[in-house]
Amino acid sequence: MQGTVVKVVCVGGGPAGLCTALLMKRRAPGLDVAVVERNAAGATHGWGVVFWDDLLDDLNADDPAVSRAVRSAACLWEGQQVRLPGNRSAHLGGYGYSIGRARLLQILTERADDLGVDLRFESEADPAELAAADLVVAADGAGSGLREARRDTFGTSIRTGLNRYVWLGTPKVFDAFTFAFEKTPAGWIWFHGYPSGDGVSTCVVECPTATWEGLGFDGRTPAESSALLGEIFADHLDGLPLLDRPEGAPAPSAWQRFREVTNATWTAGNVVLAGDSAHTTHFSVGAGTRLAVQDSVELAACTARYGNDVAAAASAYDAARRAALQPRQVSARHSMEWFEQAGTVLDGPEGDDVVDLAYALWARRGGYPQWRYRLHRATQHDGFRRLRSSVTSVRRTVRERRRAQQH
Numbered sequence: 001m002q003g004t005v006v007k008v009v010c011v012g013g014g015p016a017g018l019c020t021a022l023l024m025k026r027r028a029p030g031l032d033v034a035v036v037e038r039n040a041a042g043a044t045h046g047w048g049v050v051f052w053d054d055l056l057d058d059l060n061a062d063d064p065a066v067s068r069a070v071r072s073a074a075c076l077w078e079g080q081q082v083r084l085p086g087n088r089s090a091h092l093g094g095y096g097y098s099i100g101r102a103r104l105l106q107i108l109t110e111r112a113d114d115l116g117v118d119l120r121f122e123s124e125a126d127p128a129e130l131a132a133a134d135l136v137v138a139a140d141g142a143g144s145g146l147r148e149a150r151r152d153t154f155g156t157s158i159r160t161g162l163n164r165y166v167w168l169g170t171p172k173v174f175d176a177f178t179f180a181f182e183k184t185p186a187g188w189i190w191f192h193g194y195p196s197g198d199g200v201s202t203c204v205v206e207c208p209t210a211t212w213e214g215l216g217f218d219g220r221t222p223a224e225s226s227a228l229l230g231e232i233f234a235d236h237l238d239g240l241p242l243l244d245r246p247e248g249a250p251a252p253s254a255w256q257r258f259r260e261v262t263n264a265t266w267t268a269g270n271v272v273l274a275g276d277s278a279h280t281t282h283f284s285v286g287a288g289t290r291l292a293v294q295d296s297v298e299l300a301a302c303t304a305r306y307g308n309d310v311a312a313a314a315s316a317y318d319a320a321r322r323a324a325l326q327p328r329q330v331s332a333r334h335s336m337e338w339f340e341q342a343g344t345v346l347d348g349p350e351g352d353d354v355v356d357l358a359y360a361l362w363a364r365r366g367g368y369p370q371w372r373y374r375l376h377r378a379t380q381h382d383g384f385r386r387l388r389s390s391v392t393s394v395r396r397t398v399r400e401r402r403r404a405q406q407h
């Protein structure tokens with residue numbers, strides 16, 4: 001790829017495509033940047049996503065306006081709760097944010113539009129335009145068609161998880177991140193729940209394939225699945241229903257198995273991979289959106305740094321982000337595998353003590369020192385939890401102030 005970068009096409013209007021486009025345009029308003037998205041504006045799959053301060057910090061460094069907009073639209077959740085049948089529950093510390101995917105995409109779309117990105121919804125990528133572009137950003141998701149067309153060159157590897165999951169919503173508003181486990185005659189099943197704004201929460205329901213088959217989910221429609229899950233989790237949802245389709249979604253959520261995508265290289269010819277087309281991390285670590293945004297930040301920075309040498313920019317981006325992703329994917333794999341064996345843990349000694357189970361769940365990605373366990377035990381007491389929460393809230397305020405002072 002030689003010559004001045006005049007034309008960048010981002011295929012896919014998810015977080016990776018929109019963020020790359022808007023950050024590139026902000027750094028270099030002279031660039032001709034387009035986003036091509038096959039769905040209509042506002043029509044997206046999936047419910048809410050969680051994130052932490054680091055996503056806001058990353059966005060803030062490059063575009064404070066978008067960071068502020070995401071923060072003000074997000075819900076803050078404090079602490080985590082682990083629930084077992086029979087009203088047994090335990091607490092974990094920490095805090096995070098969450099936002100409905102549709103709301104996040106709306107913010108990114110509006111910002112990209114303000115900055116002059118050529119936004120084309122309900123459009124498929126045109127092969128002739130892609131061939132003529134200086135840079136094509138394949139931000140077309142985990143099933144990326146652009147990547148699959150050159151699978152051997154990218155060295156794509158896809159590993160499918162053992163469990164089944166479905167991405168649902170509910171009008172029950174959780175104030176903490178909630179893991180709720182239930183035992184059915186067919187085996188264990190659980191959800192990862194968190195508030196996602198506008199009076200709804202997100203519930204990602206997960207179970208081993210044996211449970212899924214035993215409960216007959218393979219033969220049920222999405223509406224029938226949600227109704228049965230609503231009955232199973234009634235105690236945790238205060239009897240409120242589970243919903244299979246956010247407003248404006250092109251189709252109801254369907255049961256799936258997680259696909260872990262890795263690539264030996266993220267660049268081939270004039271194409272670079274970004275976001276889920278390059279890498280996926282299991283949903284239990286809540287990192288995919290943040291990692292997609294970090295790809296965008298790096299790609300925009302490399303493109304600005306190397307000017308018209310697009311090949312050098314792509315290669316620098318590839319080296320930096322692949323190295324950063326490797327440990328993240330290993331850690332996410334540990335988390336996925338913990339949930340794949342959760343039934344054994346739940347039926348073992350840790351399943352008898354919800355506090356120990358909560359600790360095992362929290363420490364699933366690696367070894368932690370003994371003092372962490374003591375801190376966890378202390379967190380079960382209301383007074384200590386309040387103290388811990390005030391310390392966390394000071395830390396959060398400091399980070400918010402730091403972001404505000406940066407510009």
Ligand SMILES: Cc1cc2nc3c(=O)[nH]c(=O)nc-3n(C[C@H](O)[C@H](O)[C@H](O)COP(=O)(O)OP(=O)(O)OC[C@H]3O[C@@H](n4cnc5c(N)ncnc54)[C@H](O)[C@@H]3O)c2cc1C
Nearest residue numbers: 012014015016038049050140141275276283286287288289
């Ligand atoms: C159940 C579940 C829960 C999750 N929870 C979290 C979480 O809590 N926190 C978090 O950070 N991440 C979470 N994620 C991951 C996160 O959703 C993804 O990592 C993120 O959406 C990746 O962004 P992306 O832009 O790469 O891909 P996507 O968001 O998948 O966007 C790709 C876009 O490309 C479009 N497209 C595809 N092909 C074409 C084409 N040929 N032409 C035009 N357009 C095309 C698609 O329509 C889509 O809009 C979760 C994922 C799942 C499955």
